[in-house]
Amino acid sequence: MTAPRTARERVRAELTREIKDEARRQLAEVGAHGLSLRAVSRELGMVSSALYRYFPSRDHLLTALIVDAYNSVGEAAEQADPGTGDPRSRWRKIWHATRDWAKTHPHEYALIFGSPIPGYQAPRDTVGPAARLPMALVAVLRDADPDEPAVTAPMSAELRKQARSLSELLELDAPVEIVTRAVGAWTHLYGTISFEVFGQYVGSFEPADAYFEHLIGQMADFVGL
Amino acid sequence: MTAPRTARERVRAELTREIKDEARRQLAEVGAHGLSLRAVSRELGMVSSALYRYFPSRDHLLTALIVDAYNSVGEAAEQADPGTGDPRSRWRKIWHATRDWAKTHPHEYALIFGSPIPGYQAPRDTVGPAARLPMALVAVLRDADPDEPAVTAPMSAELRKQARSLSELLELDAPVEIVTRAVGAWTHLYGTISFEVFGQYVGSFEPADAYFEHLIGQMADFVGL
DNA sequence: TTCAGTCAAGAGCACTGCTCTCTGTTTTGC
């Protein structure tokens, strides 16, 4: 993202943003599947072919929206984390921020955490932004430095190996039990938010506020915060 | 599903099945989004408009596939459960069957557990088949009759109320703590399978066999089996 | 002032879901 120098570059950056904004608006209305380049261009008062000057294909536009969504939820998580203080409280704040983001941006949530779009291959540009949210959680864990749990289910040699290499990758100086539990917590909360956003809790824990609050505490215990 | 009486009804049932089979084949190749009525009819050697005699719209065909998918995974779970014996072993078998089904039918899994299709409203016909898998798990819990856990995170009054009414709905004579944990286990394992099928574990716990095995045990402990 | 680079526009291709009409066939009621 370099600053635009010429007037031309400035209007180009402006229009690129407008296209994404309009696409996001449509995403919220008709979903990724219904997103139409022609409809976007129509709304912006331009002809559809002109849009290809900015995004070479529908997939490229989708990728831009995906990157924005990852950054958006990542930023929400980062901003919710005070960075210091009681780890349990930090953990709680990050999770609430994530859920709130998911509930206010259900279609963008579905875009990044829902079923993969067939034939669409996420390019490398997405991995950086995608890591921001999990990294915010890892930071809390790293600062808290939880002890190995007293009671834990047995872990196979294969699982220990995977957990160890993941621990090294994240520079998380924690026992394999904790790393495994952290993945578990992340998976569990992903499942919970997805169930809620995708409407699978209908008829049981709906509204899910009370359950979510309960679960955050349980997961904090689980990873030893 | 009544037995076809006339010859016409027989070929109609036959062709309906063929349409669904071909649609399922395409689903695996191009996903729900790419499923095309014209392509299906073309493959079957008929004209696209003829297909509307069997399914009044694309959505109706999709609904039929969704119902079939729910029944398929539900049946897999039911058949994996011996119905008697060690509850922990039954629990384990059902979960493995579910994961295996998801891995062999990723697109059908995405269809029923992935992001909702915008504009598509699941009709009543789906709720029965959709309940089969969770019901298989409830059956194990009902037979095992687990005790209230000694240590548990505090539950709010609101959550207790929701858990109690869910318990009554499922005719599960268990303490609210257990019901809540059962929902938690179901959510957690849904999250795990989704992460795996949707490719979010890439670079961490992949292959996920060892982790899944570990998690099943952990979840069995969690719900008190 | 020239002129390459950039832009929007328009026509057009191959595809989609879906509707309507037409013709032929099968089942049903008398």
Next chain:
DNA sequence: GCAAAACAGAGAGCAGTGCTCTTGACTGAA
């Protein structure tokens, strides 16, 4: 046993899609 009704497939057509290619206008730097 036969006519009426129900059903089946074919074909044309509508409005929409992503995407490509060409054309003519505009811009900014040499």
